[in-house]
Amino acid sequence: xxxxxxxxxLLLAGAAMLPAAAETSYPLKxxxxxxxxxxxxxxxxxxxxxxxxxxxxxxxxxxxxxxxxSVWFTEILPEFSETNAGIERLADNDPSFExxxxxxxxxxxxxxxWHVGPQGIVATREQFxxxxxxxxxxxxxxxxxxxxxxxxxxxxxxxAMESIYRGVSDLGxxxxxxxKGEALITDLKSREAAAIDKAKALGLKDASAVFWFSSAEMDxxxxxxxRKGPPAYMMNAxxxxxxxxxxxxxxxVSWETIARANPSVIVVAKMDRRRFxxxxxxxxxGFLKSDPVTSQMDAVKNDRIIVLDAHAMDPSIRxxxxxxxxxxxxxxxxxx
Amino acid sequence: MTEAAIPCAAxxxxxxxxxxxxxxxxxxxxxxxxxxxxxxxxxxSQVATVLAQKLWGAASGVDPIDAGIIWNYRLPRTLVAAACxxxxxxxxxxxxxxxxxxxxxPYLLGVSAGASTGAVAVTIMGVGAGAIGISAGAFAxxxxxxxxxxxxxxxxxxxxxxLVLAGIAGSQLFNALTSFFIAKSANAEQARGIMFWLxxxxxxxxxxxxxxxxxxALAGLLACAVHIRALDAFSFGxxxxxxxxIAVRRVMVVLLGAVTLMTAVMVSLVGAIGFVGLVVPHxxxxxxxxxxxxxxxxxxxxxxxFMIAADVVxxxxxxxxxxxxxxxxxxxxxxxxxxxxxxxxSRA
Numbered sequence: 001x002x003x004x005x006x007x008x009x010l011l012l013a014g015a016a017m018l019p020a021a022a023e024t025s026y027p028l029k030x031x032x033x034x035x036x037x038x039x040x041x042x043x044x045x046x047x048x049x050x051x052x053x054x055x056x057x058x059x060x061x062x063x064x065x066x067x068x069x070s071v072w073f074t075e076i077l078p079e080f081s082e083t084n085a086g087i088e089r090l091a092d093n094d095p096s097f098e099x100x101x102x103x104x105x106x107x108x109x110x111x112x113x114w115h116v117g118p119q120g121i122v123a124t125r126e127q128f129x130x131x132x133x134x135x136x137x138x139x140x141x142x143x144x145x146x147x148x149x150x151x152x153x154x155x156x157x158x159x160a161m162e163s164i165y166r167g168v169s170d171l172g173x174x175x176x177x178x179x180k181g182e183a184l185i186t187d188l189k190s191r192e193a194a195a196i197d198k199a200k201a202l203g204l205k206d207a208s209a210v211f212w213f214s215s216a217e218m219d220x221x222x223x224x225x226x227r228k229g230p231p232a233y234m235m236n237a238x239x240x241x242x243x244x245x246x247x248x249x250x251x252x253v254s255w256e257t258i259a260r261a262n263p264s265v266i267v268v269a270k271m272d273r274r275r276f277x278x279x280x281x282x283x284x285x286g287f288l289k290s291d292p293v294t295s296q297m298d299a300v301k302n303d304r305i306i307v308l309d310a311h312a313m314d315p316s317i318r319x320x321x322x323x324x325x326x327x328x329x330x331x332x333x334x335x336x
Numbered sequence: 337m338t339e340a341a342i343p344c345a346a347x348x349x350x351x352x353x354x355x356x357x358x359x360x361x362x363x364x365x366x367x368x369x370x371x372x373x374x375x376x377x378x379x380x381s382q383v384a385t386v387l388a389q390k391l392w393g394a395a396s397g398v399d400p401i402d403a404g405i406i407w408n409y410r411l412p413r414t415l416v417a418a419a420c421x422x423x424x425x426x427x428x429x430x431x432x433x434x435x436x437x438x439x440x441x442p443y444l445l446g447v448s449a450g451a452s453t454g455a456v457a458v459t460i461m462g463v464g465a466g467a468i469g470i471s472a473g474a475f476a477x478x479x480x481x482x483x484x485x486x487x488x489x490x491x492x493x494x495x496x497x498x499l500v501l502a503g504i505a506g507s508q509l510f511n512a513l514t515s516f517f518i519a520k521s522a523n524a525e526q527a528r529g530i531m532f533w534l535x536x537x538x539x540x541x542x543x544x545x546x547x548x549x550x551x552x553a554l555a556g557l558l559a560c561a562v563h564i565r566a567l568d569a570f571s572f573g574x575x576x577x578x579x580x581x582i583a584v585r586r587v588m589v590v591l592l593g594a595v596t597l598m599t600a601v602m603v604s605l606v607g608a609i610g611f612v613g614l615v616v617p618h619x620x621x622x623x624x625x626x627x628x629x630x631x632x633x634x635x636x637x638x639x640x641x642f643m644i645a646a647d648v649v650x651x652x653x654x655x656x657x658x659x660x661x662x663x664x665x666x667x668x669x670x671x672x673x674x675x676x677x678x679x680x681x682s683r684a
Contacts, residue, residue: 293401
């Protein structure tokens with residue numbers, strides 16, 4: 001009995017290590033954000049809810065299976081612009097439940113639980129599974145993260161790239177392109193390591209940073225990165241201290257608190273969204289330089305402001321692009 | 337009768353002056369407290385140094401960031417809170433008197449509902465494409481809502497009951513529009529930006545806002561001050577006021593105009609902060625009596641002090657986090673109001 005279970009365990013462990021080379025053996029069973037999924041074959045088609053999910057499928061060479069996309073934050077990654085032009089965009093923002101279902105997707109891949117999840121504004125996962133449509137939520141939005149707390153969810157654990165790699169690997173398995181998934185992960189990991197090495201070479205000790213996403217009004221307290229989301233992971237990896245200590249993903253912190261913490265670097269988000277005046281990164285920089293208090297901050301006086309793609313601050317494969325941008329900008333600042 | 341009333345009026349007046357002086361002193365103290373207490377600790381001596389430097393050009397070696405926080409963030413914020421509190425309290429007082437309804441508050445005339453609609457139109461519907469701020473949109477919405485309410489009240493006959501009903505209709509209409517806009521195109525993230533603002537937010541206040549809020553509050557105070565006799569007369573109803581020789585229509589237009597201007601400006605600057613306009617005039621009626629000669633200055637002062645206090649509490653209640661000021665005014669205002677009501681009953 002004991003021997004048998006050990007053997008099974010060994011076999012299972014072996015099976016878990018193997019897929020890198022092997023074809024997926026169906027039926028495939030896996031657990032995803034608290035729900036067990038089972039696939040008898042690779043899904044014929046997919047609808048994506050969330051740009052990060054869309055871009056992962058494109059990166060896996062699965063564009064021909066994508067029947068529709070939704071929830072766009074910014075332009076598609078340039079390498080996919082042609083591919084994407086031929087794929088129907090169900091909605092720029094939240095798609096309706098019926099528009100997703102009407103595509104008869106074999107799977108719905110989702111970036112955020114607030115679209116498809118317990119209080120999903122598109123639908124709950126049950127509503128999809130009742131119609132026989134499986135849903136896959138990127139683990140980056142549920143691993144160590146409680147989406148019932150805080151406006152954008154609250155993390156109990158520090159965000160890690162592992163959760164993105166896990167999503168890539170799962171989707172590779174589901175669509176029977178495991179080798180492509182592993183190749184993508186290997187590539188991302190080597191770029192991640194290179195960026196981190198570049199920053200580590202600077203030997204930063206006292207450098208700190210704040211990531212400013214946007215503000216509801218120009219002068220009002222801004223939305224900044226919390227201490228456990230992707231920007232926090234980046235700061236941690238690159239040797240920068242985060243001046244914000246909140247577990248919320250994007251807490252509101254006062255300029256008074258930020259200015260007194262006086263971070264050495266300010267990262268401002270660049271986005272296509274123009275809902276708030278502060279969505280425009282040039283307006284953000286203009287504010288930093290003209291406000292009587294923020295203009296006195298070291299980062300502003302010494303022009304240590306980095307402009308960064310906003311979507312690369314959300315959990316996504318773009319996090320690696322962000323890491324590279326940051327690692328490329330830091331050496332010019334002469335920080336210690 | 338007049339002979340007996342004169343010494344009594346003189347005593348009343350000197351007591352009023354004493355009380356107002358005391359009230360002003362409390363207001364100055366409140367402003368100082370508002371500047372000293374904030375999200376991050378700053379020693380009072382440093383605050384004193386910075387104020388001395390800015391006001392009298394005294395030398396200061398204070399870190400420019402700390403100095404900026406005191407002079408450019410906290411002081412304007414406190415002054416706007418004071419102007420806002422005074423403006424809302426006066427608006428509430430005037431409306432309660434004009435429409436003779438104890439439940440009247442500054443948002444009775446649809447101004448707050450209109451402001452929300454304007455803010456939502458800018459934020460969610462993208463009116464103005466990011467070029468107009470929430471404030472401008474809110475002001476436009478507030479003015480539009482009041483225009484509709486006033487026109488409706490006039491069409492319905494122009495009495496105070498008609499004004500209350502028109503205000504309710506106008507508020508419902510604009511609240512429905514706001515809900516419609518949100519349902520039509522907002523996602524959770526957009527709605528959050530609006531909520532943040534609707535519950536009241538003073539964090540974006542800077543000197544230019546002071547230059548708008550303080551003159552508007554003072555103009556409102558002046559408008560009330562020159563109509564004290566009319567307000568006293570209105571306490572007995574519009575027809576009684578008319579029989580006392582008050583130009584009812586002109587006074588209504590001037591005072592409602594002042595109320596709308598004050599409320600719309602305050603709402604557009606800091607959001608719709610509840611409870612101040614409703615509670616402060618009632619509390620002052622209990623403390624200084626029903627005569628508007630005392631009620632008007634007392635309400636303005638008490639509203640200003642109350643709002644500063646609420647803002648300070650909102651900043652220090654949870655370390656590292658600012659509680660929406662509307663939550664604080666309601667949390668503090670409701671029990672305070674209850675206490676005043678009970679005390680008043682036992683005294684009577």
